[in-house]
Each structure stands twice: as C-alpha cells, then as structure tokens.
Amino acid sequence: MSAEYVWGAIFIMMGVTYISRIIPFLLLAGKPVPRWFKTWLTYMPTAIFGALVLPDVFLPAGSPDLGLNNLYLWSTVIIFPLVYKTKSLGLAIVSGAAVFALLQAVL
Amino acid sequence: MSSITVNRRVLQKLIPIAIGYLALGIACGILAQQAGLTPLEALGMSVLVFAGSGQFIGIAMMAQGAALVSIGLTIFIVNLRHLLFSSTLMNFFNGRSKNFLIGYAHGITDETFAVNLNAFETETEPRWTCEEALGLNVTSCAVWSLSNALGCYVAAYLNPPTELVSYLLIAMFLGIWVNYLTDRKMIITGLVSGLLAILLSQIVPYQLHIVLATLAASGTACYITERHAGGADNVR
Secondary structure, eight states: OOHHHHHHHHHHHHHHHHHHHHHHHHHHTTSOOOHHHHHHHHHHHHHHHHHHHHHHHHOTTSSOOOSTTOHHHHHHHHHHHHHHHHOOHHHHHHHHHHHHHHHHHHO | OOSOOOOHHHHHHHHHHHHHHHHHHHHHHHHHHHHTOOHHHHHHHHHHTOOHHHHHHHHHHHHTTOOHHHHHHHHHHHTTTHHHHHHHHGGGGTTOOHHHHHHHHTTOOHHHHHHHHHHHHHOTTTTOOHHHHHHHHHHHHHHHHHHHHHHHHTGGGOOOOHHHHHHHHHHHHHHHHGGGOOSHHHHHHHHHHHHHHHHHHTTOOTTHHHHHHHHHHHHHHHHHHHHHOSSSOOOO
16 A cells, blocks of 8 residues: 555544544633533433443444353443442453453353 | 643553553554554554544555545544543633643543543542643553554564453443443433444444434433423432
C-alpha cells in the first residue's frame, strides 16, 4: 500500500474521530445548560455502559450466543454478584481474568 | 502552573487501562503489519487517531483498498459515541481554555472516559483534577501507541491471548458500570439500554446500536423523571 494512501486514511480517521470528541466541548462550553439536559446526562453513564457491556457479553461474535462456549457470558454471570456487592474495579478485573482463564482451560 | 499532571494517582488508575491497551495494542499492531503497514504508520495512526475499535476497522478497510471516503464515513459513525462521552465530561471542565479542551478531547476513549468519569465522581481529598484527567489520557495514548508499534514490529513472533484481553476490558466496564447502578431507575435504564443495544446490533450497521440504545434509554429515563419533577415528589 502506498504511503500516501495509508497516511491519507490516517489523517481522515483522525479528523472524523476528532469531530465527535470536540463538538460538545466547543458548542456547549460556557453556555447555560437547561435542567432537562443535566437530568439526561445523569442517566448517560448507566445507559452507555449497559449498551457497551451487554452486547459484548451476549453477542461475542456478532450473533446471540447463550451456549456454554460463550465464555464472555458465563464469566460475567459468575463475577457479577461479587462485582455488584464490592463495586471494586480492581476486583472486577482480577476476578474476570481468573474466571475467564479458568473457564477457558476447563471448557 | 502545569496543564498536565501525572502523579501516583494517575499512574494507579492507568494500570487496568495499560494492561488492556498493551495486549490489544500489540494485537492491533500485528493486524496492521499483516495489512501492509509499517511500524511507523502503526505508531502514527495510534497517536493521531487513538481509537481501538476504529483502528481495527480502519485497518481492515485499508487492507481491502477501500476508498478514503468510505473509511472516513465508517470510522465517523463507529466513533460517534464519543459525542456522548464528551457531553458527559463537559460538566467537569467548566472555565477551561479552548486549547485545553482541544488537547483533552484527543484522548477521549471508552476506557479513559470510564476511568476519568469515575474518578471525577468518586475521588475526594483532593478531587480529581482536569490536569490529572489529561495526564491519564496522554499516558494511555502512549501505552496504546507504543504497543501498536511493538506489535507491528514483532508481528511474526507473538501470539497474544486476544480473547482473554478482550474480556478484561469488558470486566473493566462492568466494574465501573456497577457504580452507577445505585437505584431502581438507574438499573432499569442500564438494562434497557443494554437490551436495546443487543436488538439494534442485529438491525443497524456501523456500531450505531451503542449510540442509539444509549440515547433512547437515557432520553426516556430523563423524560419520565422530568415529567414527575417540578414540585412533585421525585421518586428515587
């Protein structure tokens, strides 16, 4: 692949990605924000992470997989109670890695 | 006064991100090499774009010789969710100079957003600062970029456990997500969003399901809350 093509693609990717990152900061910064918008923002994190986690867990390869082979699903099911109780990020990662590796070895 | 801080707190928070980025970055670098990119190009892409899923998709499209316009459009849509991240983080950057915002925006990714948001909301004595957030972004980008370059360089000799590492990132998101599941409304919103995302992923292309599900679920929750607000008891 020619260098022009690759770098052209890189700069275009940079540009389009940057647009989504910077627009809210530039458009909305400094202006008074309506209350409903603030309320909306309080629900964003739980919605965002729900939308990021659940598909990855239930559709690891793009289509629904509830079988035993879906280690993402079963690892999550196993560690969820612990993570929910402790709310610990470190524990989530360590237990997640341990359970996943264990399931990988066993199944 | 410095505009960026990299202290022990920042480095501590960097660790889970670094582990994930190290392995995923090497995998991405390997992919880049297989697609025909040089380590310098892999490094350049990682520093300038700094977007995991976007880079994986972009590399695949380049390998197929896709038109630059197609690549631009696809990556734009795939990364649209950053709009949500910036909007959510805006609260903590009041009064910052445009230059600072521009510098900060570069490093917004799923992972730096997750950790920085969590830090802004939970760290006390002292509170998480914008300078530390920027420090986290920059160090994360450094780890990501160097991992990509490394992976591209040693492509033939490594075999990273990509499945395990992908799960580590999911576990990290899970760990942060539970912090927001504080009452029934939050839990329901999160679950509805996730279910919607699952459904939409089968219908809608370009990873749009994440943005659409998030907007729909959070928008509905907001609507319901605002309907009950304004004098009436706010049910929690």
